[in-house]
Amino acid sequence: xxxxxxxxxxxxxxxxxxxxxxxxxxxxxxxxxxxxxxxxxxxxxxxxxxxxxxxxxxxxxxxxxxxxxxxxxxxxxxxxxxxxxxxxxxxxxxxxxxxxxxxxxxxxxxxxxxxxxxxxxxxxxxxxxxxx
Amino acid sequence: xxxxxxxxxxxxxxxxxxxxxxxxxxxxxxxxxxxxxxxxxxxxxxxxxxxxxxxxxxxxxxxxxxxxxxxxxxxxxxxxxxxxxxxxxxxxxxxxxxxxxxxxxxxxxxxxxxxxxxxxxxxxxxxxxxxxxxxxxxxxxxxxxxxxx
Numbered sequence: 221x222x223x224x225x226x227x228x229x230x231x232x233x234x235x236x237x238x239x240x241x242x243x244x245x246x247x248x249x250x251x252x253x254x255x256x257x258x259x260x261x262x263x264x265x266x267x268x269x270x271x272x273x274x275x276x277x278x279x280x281x282x283x284x285x286x287x288x289x290x291x292x293x294x295x296x297x298x299x300x301x302x303x304x305x306x307x308x309x310x311x312x313x314x315x316x317x318x319x320x321x322x323x324x325x326x327x328x329x330x331x332x333x334x335x336x337x338x339x340x341x342x343x344x345x346x347x348x349x350x351x352x
Numbered sequence: 353x354x355x356x357x358x359x360x361x362x363x364x365x366x367x368x369x370x371x372x373x374x375x376x377x378x379x380x381x382x383x384x385x386x387x388x389x390x391x392x393x394x395x396x397x398x399x400x401x402x403x404x405x406x407x408x409x410x411x412x413x414x415x416x417x418x419x420x421x422x423x424x425x426x427x428x429x430x431x432x433x434x435x436x437x438x439x440x441x442x443x444x445x446x447x448x449x450x451x452x453x454x455x456x457x458x459x460x461x462x463x464x465x466x467x468x469x470x471x472x473x474x475x476x477x478x479x480x481x482x483x484x485x486x487x488x489x490x491x492x493x494x495x496x497x498x499x500x501x
Binding site: 225226227232235236239243249250252253254255261262266268269271272273280281285286287289290291292294295296297303304305308309312313315316317319320322323 | 436437438439440442443444445446447448449450451452453494495496497498499500501
């Protein structure tokens with residue numbers, strides 16, 4: 221039913237700020253994809269995660285498909301140490317409860333906040349690739 | 353059938369209650385209304401009677417106008433907010449990717465290999481889904497969660 225822009229500038233700003241905050245807190249890279257999925261959502265999410273390139277092991281990809289109402293969270297090999305599957309499931313619950321109420325941007329921002337809080341860890345000099 | 357029976361039961365009960373209320377209060381109000389017009393209290397000074405047009409204005413146009421104004425004020429924020437996502441009504445907006453790969457970084461063979469997926473690396477994005485499907489979920493080195501709403 222919706223055509224054109226997915227979010228208003230304000231919502232976009234909210235998501236971008238949530239990503240930056242989560243990255244600052246946790247040292248992980250967060251990437252949010254909002255769009256339709258062809259076929260298996262999990263496979264698509266993994267493909268997008270792999271597209272993040274050298275950052276992928278330290279990245280968390282969040283795929284939101286409002287059309288098929290599916291949410292996928294893929295954590296890289298290193299990111300998984302700080303953001304385990306149970307935390308990911310907890311965050312996904314936070315997000316889907318907002319999505320079900322019709323609040324896409326707010327749900328994404330809330331999930332990112334939860335991930336940033338949970339994945340907070342002391343910086344180690346040589347194993348953390350990400351300097352930001 | 354049971355649902356219809358309960359609904360009709362409830363509606364008949366409501367109708368019964370409304371009927372009793374009107375039966376008790378209606379006749380007394382109707383009987384008293386001419387007296388309101390004729391009998392005046394001490395010191396009461398009746399003004400001019402209202403012209404038909406003014407009656408319409410006060411009792412029809414003004415309440416409807418107020419109703420519309422308040423309804424507009426209530427729905428103004430959602431009108432200003434633009435289109436809103438509603439679950440189950442579909443989604444045709446253009447895909448957006450925040451924090452996506454920077455240009456020139458995607459299909460980086462080294463990056464894909466670092467994730468521990470040999471199949472996804474060389475062929476780039478095209479055959480990555482098959483590689484991802486091929487690996488059993490338990491063996492996979494990357495984690496995460498799936499959810500639906």
